[in-house]
Amino acid sequence: MIIKQLSETLINQIAAGEVIERPASAAKELIENAIDAGATRIEIATAGGGKTLLRVIDNGCGMTPEDLELSIRRHCTSKISTTLFDIRSLGFRGEALPSIGSVAKLTITSRPAGATAGAEISVLGGKVMPIRPAAANPGTTVEVRDLFFATPARLKFMKSEKAEAAAITELVKRMAIAFPSIRFVLSGTDRSTLELPSTGDDHLARIAQILGADFRDNAIELDAAREDVTLTGFAGVPTFNRGNSGHQYAFVNGRPVQDKQILSAIRGAYAETIPQGRYPVAVLSLSLDPELVDVNVHPAKSDVRFRDPGLVRGLIVGSIRQALQREGDRAATTSAGGMLRAFRPGYAPPPRANWQASTSPSRPFSDEWQRDAGRRQPPSSPFSFGETPQTAFSTMVQPAARAEALEVKASETEAASESSFPLGAARAQVHENYIVAQTHDGLVIVDQHAAHERLVFEQMRKALTGRRLPSQGLLIPEIVDLPEEDCDRLMTRAVDLEQLGLSVERFGPGAIAVRETPAMLGEMDVAGLIRDLADEIAEWDTADGLSARLDHVAATMACHGSVRSGRRLRVEEMNALLRQMEQTPGSGQCNHGRPTYVELKLSDIERLFGRS
Incomplete structure (x- = not known):
């Protein structure tokens, strides 16, 4: 027989390839379990960038011996029961612990609140050891040693210990921002200790612990809602910017995510206010009905899919722009020291790419x-x-x-x-x-x-956003030959294009006649514009290409x-x-x-x- 049933260990190792990509992935799963268990204090210790040792200790609800035995089996979880449409916890797949146990030396020690003794279970490269009694404080301790020892090929793809340790640090920071009422402590032989005390309901104080005290003085509070989606958080003023996007944090129903759509919306909200090569600082939290968002897109659960992505993007862009306008013209408070240094003898300005905005x-x-x-x-x-x-x-x-x-x-x-x-x-x-x-x-x-x-x-x-833009009529209409399906798409957007000053008509089955073009564009390649619009409408079903051109022309003309x-x-x-x-x-x-x-x-x- 050709088709064979894979062993449980091999199945877990295959799953580990997606769920546990690197030490930070394992840390993420263990910290999420601790948070779901109701912990108010979480301690993380690492060695060798998490490859040699990763230990997570929490004071959550703990597990009974029976729960311990089930916890290291695939698809055993306390988070969901029968549906994926109402996920209100961080974890829910029931894959993390068995996946870690299949590629590492895993030990779980736990004691429920009120129990007189704890229990311990170990999994060594997929081999489950018997449960045994153990001394333990209330809560759970998970210790992972020699990560990927059972799959040495994966070790070849790991980065340096310093890089892996930094990834875990970044993960802890994101979790800490999402849950300000939890005390986090990150320590180990490969790092200096990072201690983040609980700030209770003061979310901005926790953010200041992560992003620095300057963020408090340069943050604008966000609180907006559209239909069934609520956006809260803080957006930095445009001049409080950074050299990369690593200071942008997004959360969906309390879950830290790195969603491209949200990051794109942040960029759009700050368009024309931040120099090229600089990035805004923002912490955004979206709350919506779990049925309106799919968090099961990928086993890592860092990507999400919204039922109405346009609504979410519009809420983010509109809220940030409105907040910036509401607060007036605020600039960063962090550059006064830099300006003072510029007046002192011997000052040398930094390279232009690293230049920080005004004070x-x-x-x-x-x-x-x-x-x-x-x-x-x-x-x-x-x-x-x-x-x-x-x-x-x-x-x-x-x-x-x-x-x-x-x-x-x-x-x-x-x-x-x-x-x-x-x-x-x-x-x-x-x-x-x-x-x-x-x-x-x-x-x-x-x-x-x-x-x-x-x-x-x-x-x-x-x-541009008011009445119809002025147009200039062409003495001789420009006839642009296009495939018939492109002509159909353009004509479905003819009203939108008319508002932007571009007047188009059907000219037979495979051609478009252009009678007016936006006056702002002046002399232009009409055929090239029409073809680009047809391609964009085919791909995105929008006419934003023309709007973007007009905005760029407006900026150039303003200059x-x-x-x-x-x-x-x-x-x-x-x-x-x-x-x-x-x-x-x-x-x-x-x-x-x-x-x-x-x-x-x-x-x-x-x-x-x-x-x-």
Whole structure:
């Protein structure tokens, strides 16, 4: 007979290939079991990056000898019974312990609360040892030694001990953020001890333990809901960014996940506010009915699949953008020290790729300013635009004419005290590009080109999201030959394309006639645009390609249509720019993500001269 029944040990080793990929995978499964057991204290010890030793001790509910015997059998679990549609625990597959036992030396010692004695069971490379009595504290201790000794080929794919130890550290941090009421201790011969005391219901305090105390001062709280999905957590201000995405944490119903869709939504929410190569800091927690999310996508349970992914993405993007707008223009508080160092002799700037964004007070546009806005009218701005997209467009393409037309009522600015405005009053222009303004407790330096670039771009974005974009008619319609199915797809989106200024008609079974194109695009490769749109609609069933092009064009035009570096401004013009920045959300960064201003507090300046 050709077909054979595999042995239980071999089945477990095959399962271990997916469930237990590396020491951090084993640690994840054991910590999840401890949390599901109701532990309030979890201690993790490692040696050799977790390959030599991995020990997890908890004070959870513990297991009886009968439970111990079942725990090392495949698909035995206390988490679910008959359905996968209502999973409310971290573990549920019943594969972790037997998988670990099949490739390592596993020992489990446990004692239920109230029991007079504990019990112990061992599994050595798939061979189960008899249960025996053992001295134990209430809770469970799981010890894994010589991971993958039974499958030596897997050991060849392990990274260095340092890298494996770092992966376990990162795992513990994610678990700690998800469960702030649990005390975590991570120690071992391959690391320095990491102790994370319980913070109870203070989630932000636990996050600060992981991300640093600076995050507390640079975090914006999120609390939003859409239909049956709730989003809570904290998003860092755009200028509080990092060099990689490792400081982005996502949780779904309390489960730490590394879902590509959620990470993509975070990137989209911070679009045009963070420089290229930098990443925002965010901790997001999604809560929804377990039936609306599938956590059984992969044995590692780090990926999830939402029933309505568009709803989840829209909630994340919209909530973060709304929060950033609600909080006004906040910039990171962490760079004051760096700026002070820049003034000292011998300072060498870091490479551009590692550059950190600007500094300013945590709330430069304060609550008092927002509350008093109705009583204090800012001066009229020379940088404002008409209400129609046509006006915005014509203003943009004539920067020289617009620059000459800059006029404001200087008396309004002169009458305002220095403390009346968050960005203060202009005092000088340095190198025909940087505006120096005095606030009531410090000074602000503004990059005039970057600042106005953002203001112009925001005006153009309003035009993009408002009424139909202006279009330009073609003297001779452009006929684009396409497969018939592509023509069908384009015509189903004709109304959406019309809103964006692109007018298309069917021209026979295998062609599209283009009669109008978006005025913002100017001269363009019409056939190439239509073909790209057809391909994108076929793949994603959206017309976002055109929207993305328009947004990019808007950014480019804003750059070329703004107050240029090297142009000398009058005091009235500088003050008008400052007032407009105070009214525009996101004006702390240009549309390329670079800062538009930095601020030094008077106390920082006094420190430079040793006066404090």
